[in-house]
Amino acid sequence: MQNKLKIINDPVHGFIKIPYEILFDVIEHPYFQRLRRISQTGLLNLIFPGATHTRFHHAIGAMHLMFTALETLKLKGIKISREEEKGAMLAILMHDIGHGPFSHALESMLMDDWHHENLSLLLMNKLNEEFDGQLDIAIEMFQGQYHRKFFNQLISSQLDVDRLDYLKRDSFFTGVSEGNINTQRIISMMNVCENGELVVDAKGIYSIENFLTARMFMYWQVYYHKTSALAEFLLVKILERAKLLVSEGMKLEATENLNYFLYREKKSATEEDIERFTKLDDNDVIQAMKIWQNSDDVILSYWCQCVIQRNIPKTIISSHPFEAKFIEEKIKKTNEFFGIDNGDELVNEITRTLLPYNTEKQPIFLLQKDGRRLRLDESEDQILSSLITRKTTRYILTFPREITGLNS
Known part of the structure; x- marks a missing residue:
């Protein structure tokens, strides 16, 4: 009989245990093995040569952090059954199973408006049929339909194990140290309040602020x-x-x-x-x-x-939109250089917008010593949270490198 309780050696988290056989069975399935051939960060390796890690790496890492988080909560007296633990680990393991080639970039091109989370859910349901309903709880948790809300918050929120893994992992493989968060410290501060929602012990406020600013730096320095x-x-x-x-x-x-x-x-x-x-x-x-x-x-x-x-084409970045006249000049030069009349295809303005911390959508709550919940941005102890609640947009103009220096 095959031993399915394996240990995986991960460069970021060290040794990762697979404590349930169904986890091994899902990992071995062709749907999941495909993630070995899907880049975690698209074409980032064109800029950061080490960024060649895959969605497979990330999913295994997120599963490990989920296990660590649940073990921490159990030590704090939160009752979590084996079935719930198994379900939460399965849900986070499969959360990216619907990603297409190069992760986010092409999902709308290939399957129209099918977001990867829709495809992940669809594939989870297909796997659930194959595994005779063993994924029922995982699917409930993934959709936010399970009666204990903190499980879904660990899977998808502003402080979830998905983000904890990809920030630390992407920081490791790109070599951008600003994203190297202390996942163990953050997880050790997690708790569940009386209404069943995920909170952070008040003394962990600076670890959370560091996590949010690290994410902001990773977006502007790496992803954007x-x-x-x-x-x-x-x-x-x-x-x-x-x-x-x-x-x-x-x-x-x-x-x-x-x-x-x-x-x-x-x-x-x-x-x-x-x-x-x-x-x-x-x-x-x-x-x-x-x-x-x-x-x-x-x-x-x-x-x-x-x-x-x-x-790579030439790029100019600005905090304001580019003037139409400036763009027209680039299009004209492009038409002349390539002998075409549709140079506007090769000259484009790209925008990237980031809101580092959303105070309205699933805000992070701190658990005070007296049992009260307090929003992170309303805490007297916060230093940075109020500074990262503003949306920022950058404008990137791209045009063929070949026209640089050409006279009009």
């Missing part, structure tokens, strides 16, 4: 880095362009499953859509871009070369 934003934008434009060309009758070589989505009309997801989606990964898109570099279409060819050869 101007070249990172551009790389994600290029992926979307490549697939968009390919779908347009195919609809106009041009033949484009691609793997069978990617080809299926290029020709797919907008409609509700069918069984075939889902079956093919679960076989798609980063490799399909990379292979297509390698081939499309040589396309007769100047726009598609140029964008694919930008990614595959890392000939």
Whole structure:
């Protein structure tokens, strides 16, 4: 009989235990193994060479932090059954199972308005059928329908184990130390109040503020880095362009499953859509871009070369929108250089907006010594929380590097 209670050696958290056989069975399933071939951070490795880790890494790490958090809560007297623990670990393990190639970038392109969480839920339900209802509690927790609210908050909130893992993991693999949060300290401060919601012991306030500011720095320094934003934008434009060309009758070589989505009309997801989606990964898109570099279409060819050869277009970042006249000049130069009349395809303004901490949507509560709950931003002890509640937008103008220095 196979031993399924394995130990995994993780570079970020060390040794990770798999305490339930059903966890091992889900990890071994093809739906989950596909995550080994889905980048955790899209094309971030074009900017940070070490960022080659995958959704598989992240899901295992988040499962480990969930186990640690539940063990901490049990030590504080919170009653958690084996079935609840199993359900919460399964829910966080599968929370990203619906991600498509290159994670967030292409999910709307391939499956229209199907957000990865919708696909994750759909795949969880399919797995639940295969495993004879063993995922019932996990699905309830994932959807926020379980009667004890803190389980869903550990899965998805402004202070969840998903964020705790990806910040520490992405910091580790990119080498950006500003994101290196103390997950153990934060988890040790977690608690559950009388109404069954997740709270943080008041003395943990500075660890939480450090977590929120670390997340803000990681967004502006890593995820919303101007070249990172551009790389994600290029992926979307490549697939968009390919779908347009195919609809106009041009033949484009691609793997069978990617080809299926290029020709797919907008409609509700069918069984075939889902079956093919679960076989798609980063490799399909990379292979297509390698081939499309040589396309007769100047726009598609140029964008694919930008990614595959890392000939990244020029970017300028600003806190204000760019003037229309300035953009028009770039389009004119692009048309002249490439001998085309649709240079506006290659000159684009990208926006990125961040609200580091939302005081209205699932605010973080501190548990006072007298048992009262107090919102983080209302605490007299807070130092930074009131400074990270403002939304910030950055504007990035991108245009071909080849036109830099050309006279009008």
